[in-house]
């Protein structure tokens with residue numbers, strides 16, 4: 001069992017909380033007397049240094065997943081980077097003082113416990129990893145849910161070395177990691193990706209061999225076809241038309257009719273993916289991509305949500321300092 005020196009932890013904290021489903025600007029409130037979460041035997045308590053936003057945050061707030069959600073009141077937020085201040089009795093991998101990061105909700109559509117848009121959060125040991133020393137807390141907070149979705153989604157599509165991939169939505173939180181992982185981890189022979197005209201060069205620096213301006217090109221009409229299409233924008237049906245014989249479309253966007261060879265993928269948060277990618281992160285072969293407006297200070301979280309909801313964020317929207 002990890003040994004630890006007790007750290008003074010207050011009983012109350014600031015946190016962004018919503019008591020009912022609705023739009024962030026209507027229901028999300030900064031409260032100052034929220035109970036600091038307890039930790040069970042398998043959890044650690046984290047002093048939050050940075051957090052990042054994901055579309056699932058506002059979709060959950062709208063009530064899109066109410067059938068499987070833990071009902072409000074809810075502390076919002078999935079991604080965290082911070083410092084361990086307390087460990088449960090069965091925690092083995094971490095000790096007080098460790099710098100950690102992760103997506104605290106193992107099952108994105110069935111989230112339980114405290115979110116990360118708070119001064120403290122609690123998380124199961126298995127969803128966390130040690131923060132790479134070459135990443136700031138803000139950079140680290142930008143990775144977990146998006147990079148795990150990119151990695152696990154590519155695994156589910158069985159992208160293998162020397163195969164080709166088309167990423168629909170290459171400039172987003174998930175898309176920027178999907179390009180990098182396809183090239184530098186999965187060894188794709190050809191990586192193509194779509195974005196608007198102003199982001200073409202960014203996608204090439206991330207590893208795209210071909211960046212397609214989706215506003216002036218219909219990718220499914222291009223002569224080149226792909227083994228895998230990774231859809232982050234809800235275009236699985238069009239993606240099928242861009243496939244080679246035997247190809248497959250992995251889509252991460254719900255609410256669309258999806259037929260084989262397309263399938264829907266939903267991320268499972270696990271620190272093991274972050275640990276597996278740690279050498280690549282330390283070698284700078286896998287890099288965080290922060291939206292130019294990031295980071296937003298904790299007090300500006302509503303503005304951060306508005307920016308993310310516009311659907312034009314480039315890379316990740318990060319909340320720092322907290």
Ligand SMILES: NC(=O)C1=CN([C@@H]2O[C@H](COP(=O)(O)OP(=O)(O)OC[C@H]3O[C@@H](n4cnc5c(N)ncnc54)[C@H](OP(=O)(O)O)[C@@H]3O)[C@@H](O)[C@H]2O)C=CC1
Nearest residue numbers: 055149169171172173174195196252265266267311312313
């Ligand atoms: N199933 C799962 O496990 C998960 C699902 N998701 C879902 O995946 C989707 C993407 O998430 P995330 O990457 O965080 O989203 P982002 O908000 O980060 O995506 C924003 C990006 O999308 C790009 N974009 C928007 N429309 C298009 C389009 N038609 N073609 C190409 N690019 C486009 C924009 O680029 P531009 O300005 O150039 O248009 C922008 O850079 C969301 O719906 C999210 O809910 C996310 C994570 C996990």
Ligand SMILES: CC[C@H]1OC(C)=C(O)C1=O
Nearest residue numbers: 055056108252253254266
């Ligand atoms: C099933 C798609 C849903 O799951 C996550 C994590 C999102 O962001 C979604 O839209």
